[in-house]
Amino acid sequence: MPATLPTGPQRAGAPAVDPCLSRVREHVLALPESGIVEVMNYGLARGGVIPMWAGEGDLPTPAFIRHAAARALEAGETFYTWQRGLPELRAALARYIARLYGVAEDPERFFVTGSGMQAIQVAFTMALGPGEELLLPSPTWPNAAAAALKIGAVPVPVPFDYGPSGFTFDHDRLERAVTARTRAIFVNTPANPTGFVASHDDLRAILALARRHGLWIIADEIYGRFFYGEGGRAPSFRDVMAEDDHILFVQTFSKNWAMTGWRIGWLEAPPALGQVIENLIQYSTSGVAAFMQRGAIAALEEGEPFVAEQVARARAGRDLVCAALAATGRVDLVPPAGAFYLFFGVTGETDVRRLALRLVDEAQVGLAPGTAFGPGGDGFLRLCFARGEAQLSEVARRLSGWLAGERREAP
Amino acid sequence: MPATLPTGPQRAGAPAVDPCLSRVREHVLALPESGIVEVMNYGLARGGVIPMWAGEGDLPTPAFIRHAAARALEAGETFYTWQRGLPELRAALARYIARLYGVAEDPERFFVTGSGMQAIQVAFTMALGPGEELLLPSPTWPNAAAAALKIGAVPVPVPFDYGPSGFTFDHDRLERAVTARTRAIFVNTPANPTGFVASHDDLRAILALARRHGLWIIADEIYGRFFYGEGGRAPSFRDVMAEDDHILFVQTFSKNWAMTGWRIGWLEAPPALGQVIENLIQYSTSGVAAFMQRGAIAALEEGEPFVAEQVARARAGRDLVCAALAATGRVDLVPPAGAFYLFFGVTGETDVRRLALRLVDEAQVGLAPGTAFGPGGDGFLRLCFARGEAQLSEVARRLSGWLAGERREAP
CATH class of the missing domain: 3.40.640.10 (Type I PLP-dependent aspartate aminotransferase-like (Major domain))
Incomplete structure (x- = not known):
């Protein structure tokens, strides 16, 4: 929002700006909102969506x-x-x-x-x-x-x-x-x-x-x-x-x-x-x-035991998701060598911002659009695979179904 | 420390500066160290000092x-x-x-x-x-x-x-x-x-x-x-x-x-x-x-009950400390209308930075020098009275004794 607000003095005919905003330093007003948040807000307002947009796993902090x-x-x-x-x-x-x-x-x-x-x-x-x-x-x-x-x-x-x-x-x-x-x-x-x-x-x-x-x-x-x-x-x-x-x-x-x-x-x-x-x-x-x-x-x-378990879990998640999506023949992916994200393209889909919103509605899966990550990210979607097998299997099922053309409606 | 470091390129004969520091932005290098810390470090290294320098009370967070x-x-x-x-x-x-x-x-x-x-x-x-x-x-x-x-x-x-x-x-x-x-x-x-x-x-x-x-x-x-x-x-x-x-x-x-x-x-x-x-x-x-x-x-x-108790405790602390110090006839003080600090002067003492260090050694009381608080603070010492009665009584006893000329040695 702030990036599109006029930051200088208002001219006649310019849209009204809250006077508070006109007194905020320009470089601060111009700070970008996270590009992931748009999809998150869209998805959270719907429900039934499996959220894979954020950079966090699904386990709470260990008890010790x-x-x-x-x-x-x-x-x-x-x-x-x-x-x-x-x-x-x-x-x-x-x-x-x-x-x-x-x-x-x-x-x-x-x-x-x-x-x-x-x-x-x-x-x-x-x-x-x-x-x-x-x-x-x-x-x-x-x-x-x-x-x-x-x-x-x-x-x-x-x-x-x-x-x-x-x-x-x-x-x-x-x-x-x-x-x-x-x-x-x-x-x-x-x-x-x-x-x-x-x-x-x-x-x-x-x-x-x-x-x-x-x-x-x-x-x-x-x-x-x-x-x-x-x-x-x-x-x-x-x-x-x-x-x-x-x-x-x-x-x-x-x-x-x-x-x-x-x-x-x-x-x-x-x-x-x-x-x-x-x-x-x-x-x-x-x-x-x-x-x-x-x-x-x-x-x-x-x-250390917890870290080892987390890494093994992410590795299994990566293998599961990569295998399932690659099998559709409709994605562009290279299995990542590290971190816990799959950054992949969908054949024939170029507007990933819109695609991420569509996947919320049509596949009930929440992914982050590559455009949120700056130049070079266009054409990609980010999926966080630091998740349990059951959830990742369901995500793979939904995405594979959607990619196969079987568009789903919200339950 | 950083305020006194040369921040520009080194000239011949200038003292050696760690190359890391020479690559830190000037306005950041010039940030002041807290003026309270000098007395704290001096006092903590000694022991037996009652610390009244910081802006915090002596009660832990309530259990609820x-x-x-x-x-x-x-x-x-x-x-x-x-x-x-x-x-x-x-x-x-x-x-x-x-x-x-x-x-x-x-x-x-x-x-x-x-x-x-x-x-x-x-x-x-x-x-x-x-x-x-x-x-x-x-x-x-x-x-x-x-x-x-x-x-x-x-x-x-x-x-x-x-x-x-x-x-x-x-x-x-x-x-x-x-x-x-x-x-x-x-x-x-x-x-x-x-x-x-x-x-x-x-x-x-x-x-x-x-x-x-x-x-x-x-x-x-x-x-x-x-x-x-x-x-x-x-x-x-x-x-x-x-x-x-x-x-x-x-x-x-x-x-x-x-x-x-x-x-x-x-x-x-x-x-x-x-x-x-x-x-x-x-x-x-x-x-x-x-x-x-x-x-x-x-x-x-x-x-609310805890806040009421804290405020009543601070009011009692203020009254105790103000009465004891005023009775010495050797301080310049006006009982504060709010907050939980007494900001007072000592008759005949002008160098409060040195005075604060002396009080650590000679009265075993740790106070913050007014110079740490910018222009207008010279000539004053800050004492935090958000403390229990026993400790404040002992502080008042030590300071009054010192003010009466009975200089104490470290125990």
């Missing part, structure tokens, strides 16, 4: 994590706490990353944030001033571009290539997109919505680009555990970086531990930035509830 | 609020939720404000935020662009100025008058501080740290100023219940405003319900701003945990 938070609440951990996070949680994060990536980690590199979104916002605020540019391989999760717009920076989408093996980086295109105002590149791997996973060669090439041009890398490896290739986890910048590379890792508890609703994440950054990050947290939300952090510690320390 | 959140956790309310807040909480907020202020309220005016600090950040982001000015009656809580600096805006402190009746607004000085770039005025009443409470005449004058110059009013009335005059609550902009005035109310659950550590607050704003505020929340933290919001609903619906 909920109980750890509840115990801390019961113990009265309700006072102000460290702006950088509980020392115990920062230490647990260092141990977790060290275990997962086989590198030594210093707890002083870890900063607890009120969501992965806030970690991104803090990273962008350090790296990007008004008018400065952020390279964003595209299509991508729309909140990254919006977070840059929010601080007056300029997101520069750089489309992936798309071919028979799916989405791939075009490193020359990335290089050509660098200008004198470029300050950072946002690298999400495994990627939402495409399922793309950067290889070590890709990461080395990005690192070389960043070094050549003095750019920050904002590394979003939140789906690093959801990887369907060899090695148990996706390739990471940690595997190829040097200690003095300028990389800010944004992270979240949302996906691995089914904690989407908690709003807790972390930023990993060089300790030299500690006071700056502390200030940015202090002046935006002033920390994260200590009792939530106790839940996060439990997730890191006792959560 | 903690239990409401724990029940929601147990019930698995751990998924993404409404960006504007649970509809039940928004409705409860409307009822609460209607009850307290005797005005009709629309739930669509209420937006749940991840702290009062975030409510301020959202309000400032709408109202202030880079280089635009915010009037701040001063001394004041330092985070307001820092939140403006964080988005590249310019806080303009406008000192209060100080006389025999304590701090008062100088409305002419406020008027003279308005420039072509002024966009908003931040009005905190009852005020931290001064205890100043704006009269209805003050509020009318500010409102007239804002109307004359087309300014937003950011109204911080979070201490509105902590009022020691007649009427049960402090005068509010709600008592004098018209429906079309441009006022954004920033609020928090922290003080009334002893929920400082939860990080949950709200913004009250014209519903026309709804989508803009939703976007700003979406792209900064993406909402507040639903289980925390269940605690907040309990606070609003069942919390």
Whole structure:
């Protein structure tokens, strides 16, 4: 809505604007509404629709994590706490990353944030001033571009290539997109919505680009555990970086531990930035509830069986959905190498925004239109397969039926 | 620390700067560290010090609020939720404000935020662009100025008058501080740290100023219940405003319900701003945990006895501390009309930053130096009296002893 509102002084004959809106800064008024929300609102108003539009699984947070938070609440951990996070949680994060990536980690590199979104916002605020540019391989999760717009920076989408093996980086295109105002590149791997996973060669090439041009890398490896290739986890910048590379890792508890609703994440950054990050947290939300952090510690320390179960479940979901849709012969899909989304096209359908709305009515399935993910997303639909087998089978049945021409009416 | 770091390119002979810091945007590097933290760190490293520096009471969140959140956790309310807040909480907020202020309220005016600090950040982001000015009656809580600096805006402190009746607004000085770039005025009443409470005449004058110059009013009335005059609550902009005035109310659950550590607050704003505020929340933290919001609903619906007890306790604390210190004949104090801080001077002591450090060592009492609160704060110390009688009596005993010249050594 706000993007279409006049933001300057009204001229005669212009539509009436609430005077409040005319006093809101232009770059804020111009922030886009999420393109997923249109379909969600349309679908929620109908009922009977299976919602596969959001980036979350169907399992609640496991009990051992909920109980750890509840115990801390019961113990009265309700006072102000460290702006950088509980020392115990920062230490647990260092141990977790060290275990997962086989590198030594210093707890002083870890900063607890009120969501992965806030970690991104803090990273962008350090790296990007008004008018400065952020390279964003595209299509991508729309909140990254919006977070840059929010601080007056300029997101520069750089489309992936798309071919028979799916989405791939075009490193020359990335290089050509660098200008004198470029300050950072946002690298999400495994990627939402495409399922793309950067290889070590890709990461080395990005690192070389960043070094050549003095750019920050904002590394979003939140789906690093959801990887369907060899090695148990996706390739990471940690595997190829040097200690003095300028990389800010944004992270979240949302996906691995089914904690989407908690709003807790972390930023990993060089300790030299500690006071700056502390200030940015202090002046935006002033920390994260200590009792939530106790839940996060439990997730890191006792959560491996749950993560393994989640990843296995997503892998099975991916196989089920890909096999069922491929069998229709009416879709364009490459099984994703990582994350938990299938990003696919439907033969003969080009207007995916309208298609997503039609699928709500005609197949009772809610998918996110690729157009919500920026340039390169047109022609695709996103389906979240971090779901149980029964629901995914029903979704596959409905979509296959619809694709076979058997259009269904709402029950 | 960051304020003193060179932010431009290094010249020969300049001290070495971590290369990471040289790539952080200047206005972010220049964000001030809280001036309270220096004394806190000094005091915490010693032990035996009674900490009166922070703006929080000594009671944990009451059990009925903690239990409401724990029940929601147990019930698995751990998924993404409404960006504007649970509809039940928004409705409860409307009822609460209607009850307290005797005005009709629309739930669509209420937006749940991840702290009062975030409510301020959202309000400032709408109202202030880079280089635009915010009037701040001063001394004041330092985070307001820092939140403006964080988005590249310019806080303009406008000192209060100080006389025999304590701090008062100088409305002419406020008027003279308005420039072509002024966009908003931040009005905190009852005020931290001064205890100043704006009269209805003050509020009318500010409102007239804002109307004359087309300014937003950011109204911080979070201490509105902590009022020691007649009427049960402090005068509010709600008592004098018209429906079309441009006022954004920033609020928090922290003080009334002893929920400082939860990080949950709200913004009250014209519903026309709804989508803009939703976007700003979406792209900064993406909402507040639903289980925390269940605690907040309990606070609003069942919390009146606790609030009454808290306010009575603060009033008793104020009377105790004011009487004990006044009896020494060595302090300059006016009993505060609201909030829960005593802001007082010590005869013959001018360097309050040093004085606060000395009091840690010599009286084992931790106070915040007035210099932490901006222009007009020099010469004062802040003492939080939202504490139990035993602790306040001991603090009064230590300070009175010290003031009487009986300097104490650490035990």
